[in-house]
Amino acid sequence: MGKRLAIAGVTGAVGQEFLQILDQRDFAFDSIKMLASKRSAGKKVTFKGKEYTIEELTEDSFGDVDIALFSCGGSRTKEFGPAAVKAGAVVVDNSSAYRMDPEVPLVVPEINAEAMKQHKGIIANPNCSTIIAIVPVWPLHKANPVKRMVVSTYQAASGAGMAAMRELEQQARQVLNGEEVTCDALKYQLAFNCYNHDSQTAPNGYNAEEMKMVNETRKIFDCPDIGISATCVRIPTLRAHCESINLEFESPITPDEVRELLSTAPGVTVMDDPENNRHPMPTDASGKDDVFVGRIRQDESVPDNCGINIWVAGDQIRKGAALNAVQIAEKLL
Amino acid sequence: MGKRLAIAGVTGAVGQEFLQILDQRDFAFDSIKMLASKRSAGKKVTFKGKEYTIEELTEDSFGDVDIALFSCGGSRTKEFGPAAVKAGAVVVDNSSAYRMDPEVPLVVPEINAEAMKQHKGIIANPNCSTIIAIVPVWPLHKANPVKRMVVSTYQAASGAGMAAMRELEQQARQVLNGEEVTCDALKYQLAFNCYNHDSQTAPNGYNAEEMKMVNETRKIFDCPDIGISATCVRIPTLRAHCESINLEFESPITPDEVRELLSTAPGVTVMDDPENNRHPMPTDASGKDDVFVGRIRQDESVPDNCGINIWVAGDQIRKGAALNAVQIAEKLL
Missing domain, CATH: 3.40.50.720 (NAD(P)-binding Rossmann-like Domain)
Incomplete structure (x- = not known):
């Protein structure tokens, strides 16, 4: 029933x-x-x-x-x-x-x-870029509160809808054929290019996509004080977002602890093979349910081993x- | 003579x-x-x-x-x-x-x-990604020392040479035609995809491109203590690198001060129009001498107004x- x-x-x-x-x-x-x-x-x-x-x-x-x-x-x-x-x-x-x-x-x-x-x-x-960032950040935050996140996104055309995905392909054909590039669903040329998210900019200079990351994360984490600084960028990929996430924790944390925490986290797949330079790519995440996490490493610019960098990829249409x-x-x- | x-x-x-x-x-x-x-x-x-x-x-x-x-x-x-x-x-x-x-x-x-x-x-x-980051950061650093930089790059195929640029175009054609994608000059599919820089990874988890950003900046600035955390990523653009740069300064600084300092800085063009969402793109920087800077805004997650976010684009083959x-x-x- x-x-x-x-x-x-x-x-x-x-x-x-x-x-x-x-x-x-x-x-x-x-x-x-x-x-x-x-x-x-x-x-x-x-x-x-x-x-x-x-x-x-x-x-x-x-x-x-x-x-x-x-x-x-x-x-x-x-x-x-x-x-x-x-x-x-x-x-x-x-x-x-x-x-x-x-x-x-x-x-x-x-x-x-x-x-x-x-x-x-x-x-x-x-919002898609919020979900894809916080699914892997949450299990870390629960173990060791995150004080501050600096996020730069690599967002796919799908975030602007199906017409934008088709237009990205059309634009790529136009560039390859030496034709003029047309922009209807996309604000600018995205093929062989990238641009900062074209949502409305607030008086503080942040666009709506970036403020969603700040405000939605605070609401979902029930943590109004967490510091979040986001730069949201569209790149010429089709349907999976990537994000470069820099985390500052309250207490020391090691890459191995992060790997351990993420290895059992729901909705997360760790893909972290530095020796072979194999880390999550949009093509890995496309059509998949999990958010993929790699490039797990200590941020040596944060004192007392309280900083970690990660790189994530998640399907924008799916988990996003x-x-x-x-x-x-x-x-x- | x-x-x-x-x-x-x-x-x-x-x-x-x-x-x-x-x-x-x-x-x-x-x-x-x-x-x-x-x-x-x-x-x-x-x-x-x-x-x-x-x-x-x-x-x-x-x-x-x-x-x-x-x-x-x-x-x-x-x-x-x-x-x-x-x-x-x-x-x-x-x-x-x-x-x-x-x-x-x-x-x-x-x-x-x-x-x-x-x-x-x-x-x-x-290195190209170092030059493009530090040309605009230097005049700020001179006015108000930068304590820490968190950089995420959006690097063009040209960084891997001319063959990589042609291969990116070929890969794009292959994807659009539903053909198998070939990778010779590029480590992975770059068309409609992105991947972390494929240079050798050090034991600390950072690839060579990222450590260049750290070590070269310290040498050029003659500032061995500056904190730098980089994530270097190749995206499917042809010849201009973009970088999302988060800066923590010793003393308070405002976006207007940054704009003022950069407006007279050699090798820098400020392109910062939040109202119209017009910020530097690879297509703006390609073939140009200057590093273009936009998205100049206060990072509200850094106390005492000591944080600034900027977005830069520079021609990798040219100024890079x-x-x-x-x-x-x-x-x-």
Whole structure:
């Protein structure tokens, strides 16, 4: 006996990944509604061998729904999320709309699943670059509190959606053919280039992606004092984010202790082979559930052996978005 | 009246750039010898409208040479550099062979041109990622000593040579065509991917590129105590490196002070437009002399306003290698 599901934003990169992950994990459900914008209504989508007709996402979509997985952008979530809750559904939302709402739990199941208990109909999924950073940082933080994190990201095109992934490929073709590069889904040329995240910049100079890393980590860790400094950058990769993470701990810690802690951490795979220069790459993480961690080494510029550098790679669409939301839904069952 | 020049390694990416830069800067010379490995000897190269025949680099190449610009790898520099010095030439070497030799000045002309005076025939050019980081950090360090730098790099294929640049393009074509990706000049797939620098890893876990950043910066700044923690990463760009640099200063400093200091710093262009999300990209820096700096902002995780984040982009072949060497040669005149 399962639940009645709905997917809002089923045609997007994350929406499509919801379907794959529900299938792969054999998520038990009685019914599933495929919802998207008016533009996509009437189109077909196949799931577990059965064809579904996409319906338009409206306030009336949720009368017969227990769990609604939302990935349709912040403004549409604000428009339709409350209606879904009112109709009795629990919304697991991938957008930033409700993440910092004190009434809404912001959850990474490996870290703070218990926060879900307080939900009032909406549970928020953190931002991709936040999730991928903190899944491996959390088990370290629990053992030895992290005082400060300096993070530089290497983010894939998928963070800007499926159209951006296709545009990156198109741009690469254009560069290779000596043609002019076109930018619609991407703000600038990303092929053979990189640029700082093009989300809105706050008066302090940090863009929204960077402030998500700061504010969401503090909320999820329930640690408002942790120091976090982020630089978020898009690079020409397709669907896995990498991050260079510098950690300062309260007490001394060694690379071997970090390896030990991470070797049993849920959702983490250690891939750390300095002798052969084999460390996590986007191609390793793509399509995988775990966050991969390598380059585990002492930061000799932090006194008393309290500093550690790590390098992580995680699938942006999967653990960075759809998988984390499905894991939340599984906990709801 | 000019000098008699030689270029050792003229067929490489940096060797070719030597020629372009000597031409663009109208470097005064009486003669120029084009030297390369036996494999390239006899081939022709055109410079300032005149055709030259490439000669094999040997111990006897330097009898009639005043300044030899070397970019032919560490082992060949060790083999032929001393012979050039013995023959009376001053060697400006782009390899790592002599950089940490206490007898050899390691020079970025904007920073420590006076160190050249002590040379005994060889002057070393720093590593590309070091130069691009420290050209903008030096004027800040002079005004307010930097206690600690945390650097994450976004390095272009050109750092692995011309063959790597062509291979990156070939790999991109292979990925786009669904073909298997081949790796000869590059250690791994770089197209639509990234990987930590594949130089040899020291027992402390840092690769050679990262230790260059630490040791070379300390030598050039004449500051053996500065804390430096680097993570060096290759991304699929062609010829400009970017770096995310987190700086901790001895005393408080504001982003406006940084902007002010950098606005008059030699070799630096400030490109910092948060409102329009316009910051330095590899495509901005490619083919340019200056290191571009943007994302200048306070690091709120460092107490007392002593922390600053910056983002830099610089041409790896140009300021990262050939231009810096030619600037050294200009100072020799």
